[in-house]
Amino acid sequence: MSVYLDHAATTPMRxxxxxxxxxxxxxxxxxxxxxxxxxxxxxxxxxxxxxxARSIGCDSIEVILTSGGTEAINLALKxxxxxxxxxxxxxxxxxxxxxHHATIDTLDWLAAHDHADVRWLPLDAEGTLQPxxxxxxxxxxxxxxxxxxxxxxxxxxxTVQPIVELGRVAARHGVPLHADAVAAYGHVPIDIADLxxxxxxxxxxxxxxxxxxxxxxxxxxxxxxxxxxxxxxxxPLLHGGGQQRNVRSGxxxxxxxxxxxxxxxxxxxxxxDESERLxxxxxxxxxxxxxxxxxxxxxxxxxxxxxNNAHFSFPxxxxxxxxxxxxxxxxxxxxxxxxxxxxxxxxxxLQAMGRDERESRGALRVSLGRTTTRADIDAFLRALPEAxxxxxxxGLADRDVTRR
Numbered sequence: 001m002s003v004y005l006d007h008a009a010t011t012p013m014r015x016x017x018x019x020x021x022x023x024x025x026x027x028x029x030x031x032x033x034x035x036x037x038x039x040x041x042x043x044x045x046x047x048x049x050x051x052x053a054r055s056i057g058c059d060s061i062e063v064i065l066t067s068g069g070t071e072a073i074n075l076a077l078k079x080x081x082x083x084x085x086x087x088x089x090x091x092x093x094x095x096x097x098x099x100h101h102a103t104i105d106t107l108d109w110l111a112a113h114d115h116a117d118v119r120w121l122p123l124d125a126e127g128t129l130q131p132x133x134x135x136x137x138x139x140x141x142x143x144x145x146x147x148x149x150x151x152x153x154x155x156x157x158x159t160v161q162p163i164v165e166l167g168r169v170a171a172r173h174g175v176p177l178h179a180d181a182v183a184a185y186g187h188v189p190i191d192i193a194d195l196x197x198x199x200x201x202x203x204x205x206x207x208x209x210x211x212x213x214x215x216x217x218x219x220x221x222x223x224x225x226x227x228x229x230x231x232x233x234x235x236p237l238l239h240g241g242g243q244q245r246n247v248r249s250g251x252x253x254x255x256x257x258x259x260x261x262x263x264x265x266x267x268x269x270x271x272x273d274e275s276e277r278l279x280x281x282x283x284x285x286x287x288x289x290x291x292x293x294x295x296x297x298x299x300x301x302x303x304x305x306x307x308n309n310a311h312f313s314f315p316x317x318x319x320x321x322x323x324x325x326x327x328x329x330x331x332x333x334x335x336x337x338x339x340x341x342x343x344x345x346x347x348x349x350l351q352a353m354g355r356d357e358r359e360s361r362g363a364l365r366v367s368l369g370r371t372t373t374r375a376d377i378d379a380f381l382r383a384l385p386e387a388x389x390x391x392x393x394x395g396l397a398d399r400d401v402t403r404r
């Protein structure tokens with residue numbers, strides 16, 4: 001038996017997207033070429049870009065195709081920082097704790113190499129960045145903030161952020177806001193034009209950049225997109241042919257874009273019904289885990305969370321131990337900890353939410369997707385008690401094994 005419950009990491013490629021991809025591979029021609037074959041490739045590329053743009057509620061010219069979410073995040077944060085801090089007058093970057101490592105590592109790099117003053121903002125106990133916290137930090141920055149960033153929905157604990165309110169705060173201070181929507185895409189409604197209008201964004205302030213990735217919605221790995229407001233100015237990461245508004249040079253991936261667009265089209269069409277189905281399965285899962293392991297704790301917001309996300313803390317055991325034991329039993333899940341050189345580390349997201357190190361060690365994320373069934377949930381709940389018993393017997397990795 002093999003049950004896949006790690007859809008937040010990547011979800012299986014849809015058959016429709018795979019078929020669109022293989023068909024598009026037969027199209028020969030560089031979309032930057034002016035001959036007929038090249039222009040046919042360009043037509044497919046731009047039609048697909050329009051579909052992706054509709055899926056997030058923006059104009060197609062504002063969709064910058066990338067190699068995935070990580071590149072989109074790097075382009076937004078580095079590009080906006082370099083552009084707005086060219087004179088060294090806006091060195092501050094604001095970000096909440098608990099962000100994805102694509103954001104954390106990008107900001108650490110900017111701090112080390114470009115002297116960025118990165119200020120990490122606290123989350124509340126449910127993993128939410130409260131608008132008042134961002135407002136206070138921007139007030140303290142006194143106009144010296146180059147960019148603020150926030151994860152639209154946390155990839156670990158599933159908490160959905162108050163994007164409209166955060167965008168309104170950023171707009172009021174005249175600061176651009178980037179949202180990492182990689183985990184949220186396809187699970188929550190994203191209408192950027194409406195978000196910008198509702199939050200009062202104007203020119204290059206407020207919500208100006210949003211990152212998404214195809215492989216989270218059933219598209220191929222290796223392609224994503226950055227919404228970049230036409231009013232925003234960034235310094236590019238790549239230089240070359242001047243494609244995509246001179247923001248991201250390089251020959252564009254026609255087949256990947258076509259497959260991305262097909263997955264986006266289906267994900268948006270099915271989102272409401274699928275979210276309702278996944279929410280019901282998630283709630284069955286949460287209730288079942290509580291019955292099977294009464295001391296397990298659900299992390300993240302219970303009301304403002306992704307439909308496909310269930311994140312737990314299991315006191316007294318390592319999340320990695322649970323992951324490996326469940327994997328041996330045939331269940332693919334994820335841990336909230338990162339493992340460096342074989343040493344389990346506590347979840348940085350839970351620590352940002354105010355949990356201590358021991359509480360942050362036993363984290364486990366179970367994420368659902370299009371292929372998940374009630375039978376999968378029931379089977380997982382049957383396997384969990386024994387896996388938990390063994391993981392708890394093993395205890396934490398730093399326990400003193402010489403004592404009896």
